[in-house]
Amino acid sequence: MNLLEYMRRRNKMTLSEWEDTFEKKEREIIVLRHEGGGGSLRNGFWERDEYFLAYVDCETGELHKEEGRIEFPVIDKEEPPFQFEEETIYKLRVHEKLPEEVPEGALPSKNHFLVVDILEANAVCPELEEMLIEYRKPVVLQDDILGDLTYDKLLKSFEGSIDWLGGKVHLSLSVDKDNKSGITKAKKLLKTMVLEQEKWDADLREFAAGKLTKLACEWAESDEEAAKITEESFAKKISLKLLWVTAGGSFTAYLDDDELFFGHSIAVSGSPKKGLLSADIEG
Incomplete structure (x- = not known):
């Protein structure tokens, strides 16, 4: 499958098909939302992306210092189910993206999570708070x-x-x-x-x-x-x-x-x- 076919297949996904690209198991993570995001039109809904700078796995306590994204569907003409402020720490319930093969020219999914619920905004997390302080410093x-x-x-x-x-x-x-x-x-x-x-x-x-x-x-x-x-x-x-x-x-x-x-x-x-x-x- 080439890149064009891959993109067309993704754009034809229904909401249930898109949700099946994530694990069934729910997890809790804490993310440091920084800046940036976007949306892609699928089959009957928009895939909304919000970027984060790093996250902590609540089960293991491990800090992952890698950028990623949290995703959720937005049905046309309906209000988005979630609102995320920039430079804010959130505790979330999520499903992690399943691994997939991608054609040349497409980036594999890494640190992508489907949001189920916002458990806490402005969550307490010393590791991410320290990163946020550094992030806010002008370069x-x-x-x-x-x-x-x-x-x-x-x-x-x-x-x-x-x-x-x-x-x-x-x-x-x-x-x-x-x-x-x-x-x-x-x-x-x-x-x-x-x-x-x-x-x-x-x-x-x-x-x-x-x-x-x-x-x-x-x-x-x-x-x-x-x-x-x-x-x-x-x-x-x-x-x-x-x-x-x-x-x-x-x-x-x-x-x-x-x-x-x-x-x-x-x-x-x-x-x-x-x-x-x-x-x-x-x-």
């Missing part, structure tokens, strides 16, 4: 060139801003706080771009203009407006607003379109080794 990268970059736990990226040719540009390092080599590589790329900002700014504008001027003419509201759009005028109108870099050292620069595309961002992507590779409109 800040300090750099002489880039300034202070603060870690966004939900986005799993370091965020900040920098002076750029008389204006401000937002910086985003899309790298986990524990990925030391990724942080080093992302910072090196950003510092190179900031220190050589005049060159990079001109190159980004010129590349975007070369790739998108024809499209901007097609988007123009009249032939007269289209006639005014040249590569030179295009490059002068747009301006850099965000630099987004990855742990692998690639980047995307997001530029303000000055209404050339009715407010859509212009995204120019590339890497130090391969140079500028693509320019598209987004948003």
